[in-house]
Amino acid sequence: MTKQQDKAFSAKRHFPHSTHSPSFPGTLVLGVLLAFLGGCGGGAGSDAEGSGSTGGTGLTPPPGTHELNVTLSGSGQVVSQPAGIDCGSSCTADFGAGSSVTLSATPSPGFAFAGWSGNCSGTGDCTVLMTAARGVTAAFVETGGGTPTSYTLNVSRTGNGTVTSAPAGISCGSACSASYAAGTSVTLSASAASGYTFAGWSGGCSGSGSCTVSMTQARSVAATFTQSAPTSYTLSVSKNGSGTVTSAPAGISCGSACSASYASGTSVTLSASAASGYTFSGWSGSGCSGTGACTVSMTQARSVSASFTQNTASADLCNGLVTDKVAHPMPALAKPALGQTVTDPAFGTTIRRITEVGGTGVIKPAYSTIPAWNADESYLILYHTNTSNSGHHLYDGKTYQYIRKLDINPPDLEQFYWHTTDPDVLFYVNSSTKTLTRYRVSTGAKEAIKTFSCGGSVSGGSDPMFMSWDSDVIGLRCSSGFVFTYRISTDTVGATLSSGSGNAPIASASGTTVFFANGGNAEVRDLDMQYLRGLPIDPNEHASLGRLANGHDTHNAVSFGGYEGSLVTADMTDGSVRVIVGPETGYPYPPGGTHVSALAFKKPGWVALSIVGSTNGANTLNQELVLADSNAGGKVCRVAHHRSWGKAGPRGYWAEPHVVISPSGTRLLFGSDWGGGSSVDAYVVELPSYVP
Known part of the structure; x- marks a missing residue:
């Protein structure tokens, strides 16, 4: 029962018939009651009130307690500890005499605890x-208007790592x-995660050593961790076709091991060997092209693809065709x-x-x-x-x-170039914008x-x-008087050469050299x-660049002097130079109107010829389509009569057959006026050997 409840209870018990609450002080009530009780044992009651002593009769705490306010x-x-004080709401309590009471102060947001006064300090x-009644005052001050006793330290991070503090608090x-208490000196330490490096502090600190801040105000520090350069x-390496790729230094042997890890900055040379x-x-890929060695610098992850094509030596396109002379x-x-x-009644082939x-x-x-078929x-x-609709x-x-x-506008009708591996892509120079x-x-x-x-203007020249053959290098001519090459994969324009010739340099099949007339x-x-x-x-003379099965680049042409032949490689x-179809190999002196197509890039070395000669087609090679393997020891076969009169007919140039071999070498495309007709069809x- 509290002190106030005890007082009310006593008054009601001793004045049960009172029609109103006593209006006199509680001490007087207690004094009257004590005087009355003293008089009950006899003696004169008339002065009892006047003679009653008031000493020690004032209101006192329950025996053995003191008040803390x-x-x-x-x-x-x-x-408080023990419980009793929770001030805010309950700021006074009785505690046992002689007991020890601990008070703890917590400021509200926006305030700081400034200290105790009364029976405490600090x-x-x-x-x-509690040897007597005690009184304590707790002072809180607004942080904007007083002096805070603690400040907040905030740490932010970029990258992966940890920051810890001494004294503890930040982790x-x-x-x-x-x-931290105002004035505290706090030292921050940074530890980078695996694969990262501590780059330094910003905000309240700088540099990359430890960071020490004095908490005289709120502080913010940023720690930056950067990813370490891979070691x-x-x-x-990926492959198309059959062959192996090896590396120096060792690591790649593809075949079986087609990837390897190399120290950063290592120069790795890849070599290819065909099956x-x-x-x-x-x-x-990775800047490599052509058929020579491929060297890459391992400053980043690299991917390289090697392509191998089946040799024509193992696929004789002349099987079933006429090979006599x-x-x-x-x-x-x-x-x-x-x-x-x-x-064809003379050669038995299908047209x-x-x-x-x-x-x-x-x-x-x-x-x-120029290839007519795509890859x-x-x-x-x-x-x-x-x-x-021309x-x-x-x-x-x-x-x-x-x-x-097709919506294309090359500089001349022949100057479009199918990609040799992507069947959906062709290249051309936009004649309006000079843009490849x-x-x-x-x-x-x-x-x-x-x-x-x-x-x-920019073009592929007059011929x-x-x-x-890797669709990476093109030779071009600027009509203002110079020629040059361009490599797509590295965006490299080669050095220019001043030239009054109308010809452009022609990229070799390997992409490592050019032919220049x-x-x-x-x-x-x-x-x-x-x-x-x-x-x-x-x-x-009419010619076409190609490649042999051994990887050598070739120039294949009709030749009328020196080396004579309908095909000289x-x-x-x-x-070196070899006559493939000519007097040296048992064929007649080359008839006129010969064109050459060496574009069977899936069958290196195979070359197609269209020869006009005499329009009656009576003699060997006249009016014929010829297929020749220009590899050493290769065959020559005679395919069909194309029956086009070329310049001798009414369509003139447009009736020249202009044979084009397919990438697989199994089909020959040509134009013909079919005996001097007024129109030319394909x-x-x-x-x-063709398989549809």
């Missing part, structure tokens, strides 16, 4: 000994802020209807007509030096002229069904690769051929147009 100044809370916990990681990187029946056709006169043969086939232009129109291959032979491009038109490469006209453009056939999307600085000189130069060697041939790698010879 707490007063607050400002906003905060004080609690700012720590207050302990009072960031998890606890990134802590409160090694992975080199990954039996295959030829290494080139590198791609005697005359097979050309008999009359009716022109087949669109989509129909006829059998399919794939267009029907009518009138005086022309539909035919663009030129013998997987699923698309075919034919050029339409003297029609209502230009480059797309056909299905296998069914020969018409698809649509990547064109996606399936969608018609155009991507600008490189816009060239040139005072005139254009193909790009490198420099006036009357046949030259092999590097990609910076530096002279390497000359070839003892006429550079201005010059090795651009070692400078035809395909499907060889016995």
